[in-house]
Amino acid sequence: MSQMLQIHDQLREMILSLDLGPGERLTERWLESRFEGSRTPIRAALVRLEGEELVRRDGRNWIVAPIDLGELEALAEFRIPLETTAVRLACARASAADIAGVEEMLDACQSGAPREEWHRVGTDFHVEIARLSGNPFIVKAIAGAMTRLSRARWLEVWTEPSREQAWREHRRILGFIKADDPEAAAREAADHITDTRDRLLRSLNEDRRGLRARGFAVIGLR
Template structure:
């Protein structure tokens, strides 16, 4: 039974990661048998993983088929509102609870990420790791669970805002302000810096969508 549970968990993250990496795009149909063959697992854990992804809104029904969900303009705005609230709280709590070692890891991430400014897709992955590190530094398991759900929904956004000209450099400057506030144990400043960071990302994304 434990092996089955592990297989189900692995299948869930395998499909989720494939969507996150753009291997399956919004509106694209997912076929249970094809996924089982692709990932080398049985159809049962794939079926359970697809059901879980549907429950979480990552997949949607199109007749009898499951397709990768897409976000309309209003849903995108709603997602960013919730993200800003939860991420701001995570930064505030990190300012209170982060260990010195965790803060040093954040600074190291900022330093290394500067090498990726010209490679937005890689920088986008590094950006997710940076935000995840702040979540963990909040030391609040319930908040982390909610943020995990928000970031799963973010995989439905087809492109990263970091492809916009100059956004990578600005994003890293914003990351520096966030870490500086956390290091100073200034919860208000950390909260505000992260909210502004999310706001800038949202504004950039809206501009990209408008230019399409």
């Protein structure tokens, strides 16, 4: 694989895992030494990450994209029509084998699993459901939305009960798809998105001060 893609993936991972703080400045020279490559592939990776909005320009400088928690509502509003459409289409189009694949993914994440695992599966579930719709544009849009949500989700208290709740809701959505009940699945999906948003906003509101200190934009967080 080209060096540029390696750098892109590693840097992406560092950003999404909050290894690099939101708003943190990135100098090309620092990245140069960090990844032991020259500026050319590094700049290509940065331009690419800019397209994914994980990195942004601040004047002439590069910074890790800040998190605007005010986006959380708009993001839910965006996801609801897409994901309800996705589950309806999934009912009509997904094969039993495809559905079983998603089921396995959920089963593989048991109570004792590490936090990272829950985080990843919680994201991938929605993308895989979108994939069942067979519509690549829906898949990409949902994947992008989940990426934007990703970092905020680390901040969720993500307590045991919260995990269980999300897992149950995922299970129910998949159940309705399996039972070929598109309207119930759509209703469940919409409710799940709303509930998750509310859970997230509630837990974030309890820690505004701490968030600001960690570089999160609390602007617009009601």
